[in-house]
Amino acid sequence: MAERTFGWVQEAYTLDNLKNVVSVFVPDSSINRLLKTDKIPRLIQEEEKRDEFIKELDQEEIRIPYTHLKGKGTPKGYTRSNAPCSGIIQAVLPGQRKEYQSDWPADSFLRWAVSIGFLDYDRTSDECSISDLGRQYANAEAGSKEEEEVLKDALLSYPPVCRVLSLLMKEGHMTKFEIGARLGFIGEAGFTSIPQSMILEGLAAAQEKEEKTKLLQDTEGTSDKYVRTICSWLISVGWVRKTPKEIPGLYDHKEETEVIPQSYQLTLKGRTICNHITGVSRYKKVPKRVMWDMLATKAADREYLRNRRAHIISCLEKSPLTPLQIQEYLRQKGIEEEAETILDDIKSLENIGLQVQKTRDTYRITDEITGLLFPEAQSFLPVKSQVSILKDYLRSCLSHVDHKYLILLDLGFDGTSDRDYEIQTAQLLTAELSFLGGRLGDTRKPDVCIYYEDNGLIIDNKAYGKGYSLPIKQADEMYRYIEENKERSELLNPNCWWNIFDEGVKTFRFAFLSGEFTGGFKDRLNHISMRSGIKGAAVNSANLLIIAEQLKSGTMSYEEFFQLFDQNDEITVPHLSLQGGLIL
Secondary structure, three states, X not given: OOOOOOOOOOOOOOHXXXXXXXXXXXXXXXXXXXXXXXXXXXXXXXXXXXXXXXXXXXXXXXXXXXXXXXXXXXXXXXXXXXXXXXXXXXXXXXXXXXXXOOHHHHHHHHHHHHHOOOEEEEOOOOEEEEOHHHHHXXXXXXXXXXXXXXXXXXXXXXXHHHHHXXXXXXXXXXXXXXXXXXXXXXXXXXXXXXXXXXHHHHHHHOOOHHHHHHHHHHOOOHHHHHHHHHHHHHHHOOOEXXXXXXXXXXXXXXXXXXXXXXXXXXXXXXXXXXXXXXXXXXXXXXXXXOOHHHHOOOOOOHHHHHXXXXXXXXXXXXXXXXXXXXXXXXXXXXXXXXXXXXXXXXHHHHHOOOOEEEEOOEEEEOOOEEOOOOOOOOOOOOOOOHHHHHHHHHHHHOOOOOHHHHHHHHHHOOXXXXXXHHHHHHHHHHHHOOOEEEEOOOOOOOOEXXXXXXXXXXXXXXXXXXXXXXXXXXXXXXXHHHHHHHHOOOOXXXXXXXXXXXXXXXXXXXXXXXXXXXXXXXXXXXXXHHHHOOOEEEEEHHHHHHHHHHXXXXXXXXXXXXHHHHOOOEOOOOOEOOOOOEOO
């Protein structure tokens, strides 16, 4: 079974290109002929299956392997800018400096076409073909009423489009960060959003207009990218307009405002279209296309999560059920889950764009669901990962801390997500727990610094897939930060990162945060402490969340929080151990 991730789309914007991608599958259409007679013979080498591609495009019923459509990545010895054309859809999409695009945009457009129902995907054969709706779209005259109707049905069948439209209908004017924070699965890697407060802080601190522009262009989470992509479609069909949003500044209660250009509002046409989401009055409700693949993306046990969520959708589509009844339904399917996990999944299904009706203590999905098919033959029975088991336990513990911070467990083991790990740590500590300070995370700066009254903490986030051993080089780096904070001299470090602390902060400690600690990290903690005269500790993501719950619930004081970091060892909460699973 091929690994594909349908249902979530980035970096595919243009409807004209989408139509060309779909039209590839219409025998003898203009794009089909152009590919066979000109583009493929000219752009694709014989060793890259050129003749096989032409033969596939010449069939009466066109079915093409996904790999032939998407093409290959960048071969050894090439860069993305000069990599050869190796896929049919690459040849369809015009590049900026060449006639074709790389495999990433080709994959994005294919995912878009499959996700909104213009192309059918056969999971067993890993092939794509055109759907009836896709044929209507390809054959509809550009700008015609027929094309408009087909696009309406296709876009409204895609749940994340409905989520974005519904939020704009409710809230009026929203930035991509405000929408991104409410799109996707709760507390799960693959659905990150940059906190808007952090963007505003960066804008306020930026000295030049170019700095602000770069910040706004370069800083976004995965969910924020999905929002930007979806809104580009909705602008193209006239349902949404892009309107810069002015937001009050954060510093010193100044009456200055910051502007976020990537902000959106519904048009009058968009407001009318929203009636199709709920099916009010004379407006026909469009069935939702939910693909199994869209029910989890980056999580290590995504097949398990997809199965669990697909079963929840299946039972809630039939009748209203309580969490305990859903729990029993899942048990019959061989899935053991806690009620808190089920409730988070239901909330997440709303976050991806499904309509969920709550009546007393029962829930029901009021959408008609199409396209939700379990893989026919999974080579193994999907199992829940240790991280998911731990998340389930933590859900029952976290009654005061927002469950979105469960994402820290995923990020702590993801060696590619350092920035997101730092951002979410800073948000937990400042937005959720009222510490002052924030993320620094730049060259020659600690990742996060926080303080409360006269106590300060210097934090280094380390996301590692197999646990973090605290190498001596990174221990030396922490020692350097501690010394810079003592001396506070521009000669030592001209960026003066220590100014994040208030002048009244007198007692400092250091901390390392990771998914798990291994090896001789304790020796390095002692080494830092002996050299610097400052105490510190290591804490994993799960223990940090338990501590956060105790702090927010009032069972731990802020003074006691800081005292935890006096032990030059790993902070562990009773009854909780990640390495050996749960000890209850």
